[in-house]
Amino acid sequence: MSHSAVEVIRVKRDGGRLSTEQIHWVVDAYARGEVAEEQMSALAMAILLRGMDDSETARWTTAMVESGEALDLGGLDRPTVDKHSTGGVGDKITLVLTPLVAACGAAVPQLSGRGLGHTGGTLDKLESIPGWRARLSTSELRRNLDEVGAVICAPTEGIAPADRRMYALRDVTGTVESVPLIAASIMSKKIAEGTDSLVLDVKCGSGAFMTEPERARRLARTLIAIGTDNGVRTSALLTPMSTPLGATVGNALEVEEAVRVLRGRGPSDVTELTLALAREMLAACGLSDVDPARVLESGAAYRQWRALVAAQGGDPDAELPEAAHVHTLCATRGGTLGELDARAIGEAAWLLGAGRARKEDEVRHAAGIRCLVKPGDRVSEGDPLLELHTDEPSTIEDALRRLHGAHEITEGEVRRQPTVLERVGGADAEV
Template identity: 70%
Template sequence: MHSAIDVIRTKRDGRQLTDEQIDWVVDAYTRGEVADEQMAALAMAILLRGMTAAETARWTAAMVASGQTLVLDGVRWPTVDKHSTGGVGDKITLPLTPLVAACGAAVPQLSGRGLGHTGGTLDKLESIPGWRARLSADEIRARLDDVGAVVCAATEGLAPADRKLYALRDVTGTVESIPLIASSIMSKKIAEGVQSLVLDVKCGSGAFMKDLDQARRLATTLVEIGTANGLRTSALITDMSVPLGRAVGNALEVAEAVEVLRGGGPADVVELTVALAREMLAHAGLSDVDPAEVLADGRAFETWCRMIAAQGGDPEAPLPVARYVEVVTAPETGTLTRLDAYAVGVAAWRLGAGRARKEDAVQHAAGVLCRAKPGDQVQAGQPLLELHTDRPDTTAGAREALAGAYEISGADWKSTPLILDRVGAERLPAGSS
């Protein structure tokens, strides 16, 4: 017979939880038998004492078992997904999903909404008139068979333990625990029923993980959980010290993603989209397909149009445009040497692009457009940033967030790599699965 007190004491005292204790406490918490205050105490003990790789893998499996899993066995293409730990201007899901589908894999991208300074994929896509985020499991499977790509909200039955625990961690100071972050991410991805997963672990000021060692620890934990649960998994660690691309905000990011799909767009967005696509295609046994070629020749854009239309959206409809745009100009002439991702994300949030609470609405047209990026030469008075909003009263708070966020210098600027590291099994040869 198990009790919450015994489980809490075990972890509080630095001992390893047994598989039976983990299975019981996750199930009992989901059913309401373990109270929030007891799970909060256990979460704090996990934060302070940590978990072994075996404990974390079992905790993840227990959260998957708390609900349903999406059965994708009948889908006619190999299934592969991507998950990003979140950043500023991170619109990669938008061009990546149709690109990988156009290359011959099926991508069920169950996504979330933004909170705070990081944007949410569903908020971005809801900028498109008519597009809907909620699909049933049958609709998800139908879209995968028909288009090969779907981006939607997670169905209610997937990993309900995670939903409860996620909300509790947010209000108990236990968000930072790497085992709890990793199990939260992976329980939802394993419940999706995909065959393989590629993770984009962000590192830098605009990311949750601020330094490379932290990001490596998280990436390693995520890959270990996936492998232990039978999911072929790898991770790229990517830089998030500077906003990704030039657009930060929902409709602005959709417009930039469409640029990329039409064969243009910012070089960093294209680079990361293609790198993640190659990683995903290697897992799917499609290493012989060149995603750069598929992106350039228009096939990915055609798949995007079909993907949006299949969920009720009009890919040709005009996107929302802000009623008010204020320009931040360069105070001096020189090289832009720094543009802080976190500050730009907070500015976009204050302009209305994000939300403080899950219930809040977002302004789809709000955000920041970066008219210059580090390495660019700028002249005094030249536009650096555009602040887009429907509410002019928000720009003062956005400007305050941007104070000290950029530097202009006469010194030489050295670029840093976008992809910092890779964690996981070696790349698979073409044709493997």
């Protein structure tokens, strides 16, 4: 049966369900370049506005997987487990978690992405390390898993090529927040990479794509169902994202902070969330008797980090880029910091150069924001709150405008949010 992009767009635009044939046709045709970017942009917007049911989402995921090849990770002498975050502000957890879990005895095939909207991308962060390569061949990926125990890289050319094109498209067309497209994007790569187990870090709050807990819970259950149906042991933690994670937002700034965590000197919220996810991953792959806190304290995870970076051409001792201009935003009154809005911070960092406005844009690795205080901290009038880092001073004014109202100073005590809001495993949730 022949189809056309316009036909598929109209069905979803009018609130209809896409058939299996329509979904597989449009994903395959887009991967081969037969569906134009503007047509897939229109379809993505129709999906965002009209949604897809669970069976459509599952079929879309399958079509993404079948647009390319699947990796065979059989024969490794370690159990395989991966983690994926749905995107947050200051979320450098992958940089710490991957070497930590590998140091605990698992193999971690961490296929990562670039920044989407106001959230940062793991590959953009790591590319601030001189020499580090995001692109690996399938044989290099497998060799690094064998020899190092972990890899953080872009999906290989053959893995879910339709998703690779659409991932960048969603970033610049205002369609990042679509639950079906998020679910299909995440799970197509994870299924194709061949991992045995997967732990999801599903963010909710002002700085997440899912701002409401119920939407985040729905996304988590959608992801778990897709993973389970495809033979991947899958669970999720719902974690807060109303305040930036850690003290830095931006590529090189976050790498520097991740190294501090690996050396035992990082912010407590990053360390706590890393350990919570590590325990979930180790339990999923049968290594629950290993204590990740002890492994982190021993320095083994830091040594694993150095090996991981070096194996992909990076110099773990190299100086990271530093911004040419730093502007400090200070408190206008004393009191307790009650709010530090993650979305505003992420969007301000994007304006400073840490993200992209177009698919072909290059990020500025030194750009970003350093958060000098966290909600619950006491401040006095004139105390520094935020440092804005950029190579282009002309961006500071726009960033400051975006930060207007992003923080609140109050009187009295401010309750800090827990590290983990909820665990979701299969159909059950533990609060």
